[in-house]
Structures are given as C-alpha cells and as structure tokens.
Amino acid sequence: MHWSQQLPLEAYLLLSATLFTIGVVGVLVRRNAIIILMSIEIMLNAVNVALVAFSAYLGNIEGQLLVFFVMAVAAAEAAVGLAIVLALFRTQQTVYVDEINLMKW
Amino acid sequence: MALQVLLFLLFGAGAVGTALAVITRRNPVASALWMVAYFLMLAGIYLTLQAQFIAIIQVLIYAGAIMVLMVFVIMLLNLGNPEQLRERFNPRVVLATALGALLVLQLLLYFVSRPTGFRQLSPEAARLGTTEAIGSVLFTDYLFPFEAVSLLLLSAVIGAVILAKRKLEG
Numbered sequence: 014m015h016w017s018q019q020l021p022l023e024a025y026l027l028l029s030a031t032l033f034t035i036g037v038v039g040v041l042v043r044r045n046a047i048i049i050l051m052s053i054e055i056m057l058n059a060v061n062v063a064l065v066a067f068s069a070y071l072g073n074i075e076g077q078l079l080v081f082f083v084m085a086v087a088a089a090e091a092a093v094g095l096a097i098v099l100a101l102f103r104t105q106q107t108v109y110v111d112e113i114n115l116m117k118w
Numbered sequence: 119m120a121l122q123v124l125l126f127l128l129f130g131a132g133a134v135g136t137a138l139a140v141i142t143r144r145n146p147v148a149s150a151l152w153m154v155a156y157f158l159m160l161a162g163i164y165l166t167l168q169a170q171f172i173a174i175i176q177v178l179i180y181a182g183a184i185m186v187l188m189v190f191v192i193m194l195l196n197l198g199n200p201e202q203l204r205e206r207f208n209p210r211v212v213l214a215t216a217l218g219a220l221l222v223l224q225l226l227l228y229f230v231s232r233p234t235g236f237r238q239l240s241p242e243a244a245r246l247g248t249t250e251a252i253g254s255v256l257f258t259d260y261l262f263p264f265e266a267v268s269l270l271l272l273s274a275v276i277g278a279v280i281l282a283k284r285k286l287e288g
Binding site: 019072075077078080089092 | 120122123126130133134137138140141146149150153156157160163164166167168169171172175176179180183184187188191192194195208210211214215218219221222225226229230233234236237238239240241242243246247251252255256260263267270271273274275277278279281282284
C-alpha cells in the first residue's frame with residue numbers, strides 16, 4: 014500500500030526523532046537558561062509523540078498512560094527549573110549559562 | 119490523499135518549524151510564544167493518532183499552565199537590555215547543527231531500511247484514546263504510580279517554593 018493512503022509508524026517515529034534532535038541542538042547552542050528549559054520541554058514532547066504513536070499503532074493503551082506521567086514530570090521539572098533560574102538570577106544577576114562559573118576551577 | 123496523511127504533514131511540518139523557531143529566536147518572549155504554537159501543533163499530531171485525551175491535556179497543561187509559568191518568570195527576570203539578548207557567534211552552533219542533522223539522517227536511513235511493519239492505526243486506537251479508557255486503566259492497574267506522581271508534584275512544589283524564596287537561610 015502506498016504511503017499517501019496509509020501512514021506507516023515510521024513517519025511518526027521520524028517526526029519524533031527530528032523534534033528530539035532540535036531540542037538537543039537547542040540545549041547545546043543556546044546560552045539563555047530559560048530557552049534551555051524550553052528545549053528540554055521540546056525533547057520531552059518529542060518522546061511523547063513516539064509513545065502515543067506506538068500506543069495507537071500497537072493498540073496498547075500503556076503508551077498513553079506513560080505520556081500522562083511524562084507530562085506530570087515535565088510540570089514538576091518546569092516548576093523546579095524555573096525556581097532555580099530565579100534563584101540564579103537573584104545571586105548572579107544573569108541567566109546566561111556561560112557567565113556562570115561558580116563550580117568551575 | 120487520506121485525511122490522516124494530510125493532517126500529519128500539516129502538523130508535522132508546523133511542529134518542526136515552530137520548534138526551530140523556539141531555539142533560534144533571540145528574545146525569550148518570542149521563543150515562549152513559538153513554544154505555545156509548538157504545543158498546539160503536537161496536540162494536532164495526537165489527534166491524527168486518535169488520542170483525544172492526550173491532545174486535550176497537552177493544550178491544558180503545556181500550552182495553558184507550563185507556558186504561563188515560563189512567560190511569568192521571563193517577566194520577573196526583566197531582561198530588558200537588548201544588547202544582552204544578542205547571541206555571540208560560536209563554532210559550537212555549526213558543530214551541534216551538523217551533528218543533529220547527521221543524527222536525523224541516520225535515523226531516516228534506519229527507518230527506511232528496516233520497516234517496523236506497522237502500516238496503519240490499530241482498529242482499537244479510537245477506543246483507546248478516550249478519557250474513559252485511560253481513566254479506567256489509570257485508576258486500577260496504575261493507581262500506585264498515579265499516587266506516586268502526586269507525591270512527586272508535592273515535593274516539586276515544596277522545592278520550588280524553597281528555591282524561589284528571597285533569602286536562602288530563611
């Protein structure tokens with residue numbers, strides 16, 4: 014069957030891999046800590062796409078439950094991560110990760 | 119062309135485009151707004167997979183709650199100085215982009231050479247995506263992880279409050 018009638022699972026996996034890679038590149042190249050946190054969210058969401066795709070194609074609901082838990086962890090991560098950025102800004106007056114060298118020797 | 123393919127191409131291209139916009143915008147507020155668009159695109163992708171419940175909580179939790187928190191923190195930080203927003207050019211950018219493109223190409227070759235054999239949605243997919251189906255599994259087989267998540271969220275709230283307090287030695 015041609016791909017324009019039916020979408021194979023690989024299409025979703027490739028989309029997920031592409032989005033995950035964009036997130037990794039974002040973490041590597043950006044200096045702003047908030048945008049690094051957003052890139053981490055991009056990566057978590059990319060994984061969610063793969064999980065939902067497996068769930069729908071294999072007819073197994075557990076992938077979607079895992080997405081639910083990933084979202085809860087992402088919410089916790091965003092709250093703690095942003096609190097760290099706030100505390101960092103309060104002590105260092107910057108959110109640019111290359112200007113922070115407290116633990117460098 | 120089948121509707122699923124058309125919507126997948128639309129939302130997939132939108133998701134990749136908005137994700138690229140998030141990591142390339144200079145201003146964090148612009149990044150945050152592109153991030154909202156990215157979450158909405160992914161909600162569309164979930165709908166092409168018949169996962170209605172996940173699509174709705176994607177919009178509610180991510181676009182609604184997490185991004186509001188991010189924009190709020192950007193506002194608190196008051197990064198008003200436009201000179202500071204400029205990203206210095208760095209050879210790391212070229213290297214990271216090249217490695218990322220290589221990784222995607224490698225995965226593309228892998229998926230093309232070794233098909234998984236799953237060519238269409240499971241006939242069960244439409245039933246699995248409903249709130250009823252997810253809720254009935256979540257509150258029976260997955261009750262313990264569900265309760266554990268509530269503890270995780272509680273500790274995250276406590277941690278965030280302690281970290282964000284004005285004085286560390288309160």
